[in-house]
Amino acid sequence: MRLQQPIYVKKPVKSIRLRITATDVPESSSVLITDVQLQAGELATGVVPNALEAGTKQLGKQYRNGVVNNRMTLVALSNADAAAPVRMRVINAKGETRIGSYRYGKLNGTAVTDARQHLASKGWGRPPTITERSNLNLEAFATGRLHLRLAWNERE
16 A cells, blocks of 8 residues: 655755654554655655666657646656656746746746756756656646756666
């Protein structure tokens, strides 16, 4: 069974203390906690291996471009055999901007975040990673319209 409980914060988290309790459990039963996963972002996407640690080979580059409006669901089509970290470049953004679970904060111009290089010009959160054999789905929140460029190297 997977239990999900989102935690919303307005600034970067420095530490987390987790307490797990079970209530209203009959005396004849038991509760076994075998695995706990804490993950940044709003979506529970499961385990995503680090592409560099997994020993996969880098293949061709992939690019996706588009104009983004507030509360838009973005889908970047991919069918890669292995997980791939994504580079996002937000252009002509004005005001509060969030793409997926990555929060850029208030922008006036351009910002870049790169999951592979672990770099970001502004903001906080976790840049997206495309999981194997699936598309990248991102929810966009923006004060105004902006241009978004996604780039990644498919991996095998």
